Amino acid sequence: MKIGLAEVNITPPLGMQIPGYGPKERLASGVKDELFAKAMVIESGETLLAFIVIDIVSLELDSCQRIRSRVRDYTGIPSEQVMVACTHTHTGPPRPLDEAALAFYPTLEAKSADAAILAYGKREEARIGCGRGSEDSVAFNRRFFMKDGTVQTNPGIRNPNIDRTEGPIDPEVLVVRIDNALGEPLGIVSNYAVHTDCVSGTEYSGDYPAFISRTIKQLYGESVVSLFMQGACGNINHIDVEGRHDPKVVPHRVRMGNILGREIARVREKTKAASEEADLAVASRFMNVSERALRQHEIEWAEHTLAELGGMPADTLSSRQAMEKARAELRLAAAGRPLASRDYEVQAAAIGELAVVALPAEIFVEFGLEIKAKSPYAYTIINELSGGSGNGYVCTREAYDRGGYEPTGTKFAEEAGELFVQAALELLNELHGRE
Template sequence: MKIGLAEVNVTPPLGMQIPGYGPKSRHATGVKDELFAKAMVIESGEAVLAFIVIDILSLELDSSDRIRNRVHAYTGIPAEQVMVSCTHTHTGPPRPLDEAALAYYPTLEEKSADAAILAYGKREEAKIGCGRGNEDSVAFNRRFFMKNGGLLTNPGVLNPNIDRPEGPIDPEVLVVRIDNAQGEPLGIVSNYAVHTDCVGGTEYSGDYPAFISRTIKQLYGESVVSLFFQGACGNINHIDVLGRHDPKIIPHRVRMGNILGREIAKVRDKTSSDSSEVVLSAASRFVSVSERALREHEVEWAHSTLAALRDVPDDELSGRQAMEKARAEQRLESIRQPLGSRDYEIQVAAIGDLAVVALPAEIFVEFGLEIKEKSPYPYTIINELSNGSGNGYVCTPEAYDRGGYEPTGTKFAEEAGGLFVGAALELLNELHGRSH
């Protein structure tokens, strides 16, 4: 077995719009952490797989396709055996919406592909091992039942009206140890589910995965690549409503990156890298999903929201008001259009006893937990925002009844999550059946 890893700096020029908080102007003024595209290429027998992770909020289908095609052109790896995903940082590159951003995207796409091309060129004899840890102090379900019977997303720290969280978290920390033939560390793959939305402001940052990488490099050397796969975190973030951490003392991204980085290192050091040959396989399936028809009360909310904000100038809107106005306008525009549909790719890659499940969009944690529970593989990584899905939430059916922020979108029909889980489990069982 041969493995290569590489990381390429993709930090955009200053002045670009940082996405993640709706339409409010937020142009980059500095760099907290450089942004990267990172890649791992693994070869065993006749099979080769490539994994690319980009420090970016989301990626559209055309960009993902161009990245995969460039990797194929330079390495021969079939595009369907290349997985492209996002860390979902909210302080990363712009969306391709204006002239400056459109000029940057060819460079972003080429460098992201180049990470895999460089990793392919750096392949060397390697060994791997998988392990799991547990960390439940940095992730929180952000949807809460309130004492008045309603439900709110992020109701505020120490809000006395909070009753209880709506759902679970996924505390599992999955780790893949990658060593060279002499047992020296080449890289560490990790997977955890919590939103990369801990920074804010107008400086580029890779959020807490950047500090995971910093911890890994401090412990094992600057050449060791930390590849982070974002788990199913659509309804999971870092806000502890009990107020047990003051970010003014230690910023969230630092604290979380250090805690997770140390847990990852602990698991890595307890895991033996004794597999020098593994069975590699990959498969994908496209699932057709329609857009969501709005409910009557959602249309009424849009009309009332726009009426309430009609006399407020755009430059005087708060961040929340700007997001609500944009959401209301999008809702009213959507009801004037016929419901569209799109095919979304569900991809599964197997590396011996490990499966990586690439899912579209921002997936509620319940779906990730279901896939893990039913997976035939001992280790299953959930890798959301993969293969050009764009952004948007895939919610549980119950969430649409209860409300909150996440179900406000219209991109995914209410049955989307079940369809994605079903396709993922079919692929997992299909690949597992081939190799066992």
């Protein structure tokens, strides 16, 4: 078995719009952490798999296809054997929405592909092993039942009207240890479910995965690549409503990255890396999913919101107001047209006893937990925001009934999550049956 890993700096020029908080202008003024595209290429027998993870909030299908094509052209790895995902950092490169961003995207796509091309060139005899840990102090379900029976997203720290959380978290920390033939560390793949939305401001940052990488490099050396795959965290973030951590003392991204980095290192040290070849396999399925039909109370909310905010100058709106106005406009536009649909890819890759499931968009944690519980593999990584799915929430049916922030979108039909879970499990069982 041969494995190569590489990381390529993709930090954009200053002055570009940083996405993640709606339409409010948010031009990059500095760099907290450099942004990267990271890649791992695995060869076993006659099969090659490539995994690329990009420090970006989301990626569109055409960009994903161009990245895969460049990797194929330079390495011969078939496009369907290349998995492309996002860390979902909210302080990363722009979306391709204006002239400056569109001019930058060919460079972003080429460098993202180059990470895999470089990893391909660095392949060497390697050992691999999987382990799991647990961490429940940095992730919180952000949806809450309030005492009046409603559900709110992020209702505020120490809000006396909070009753209880709506759902679970996924505390599992999955770790893939990768060593060379001499037992020296080459890289670590890690997987955890919590939003990369801990920084805000106008400086580029890889968020807490950047600090996981710092911790790993401090422990094992600067050449060791830390490749983080984002778990199912559509309704999970870092905000503890009990207020037990003061980010003014230690910023969230630093605290979370250090805690997770140490747990990842602890698991790595207890995990044996085997030298024998691992069976590699990959399969994918494109599914046509329609947009969601709006309910009458949602249309009424949009009309009421625009009546309140529509006449206010854009520069007087808060970020929250600007986001609500934009959502209201999108809702009313959607209400007047037939439901559109598009194809989304669900992909699964197997590396011996490890499976990696690539899912579209921002997946609620319940779906990730279901896939893990029913997977035939000993270890299952959920790798969301994959395959050029763009952004948007894939919610549980109950969430649409209860409201809150996440169900405000119209991109995914209410049954989308169940369809993605079904497809993922069918692919996993198909791969497992080949072994």
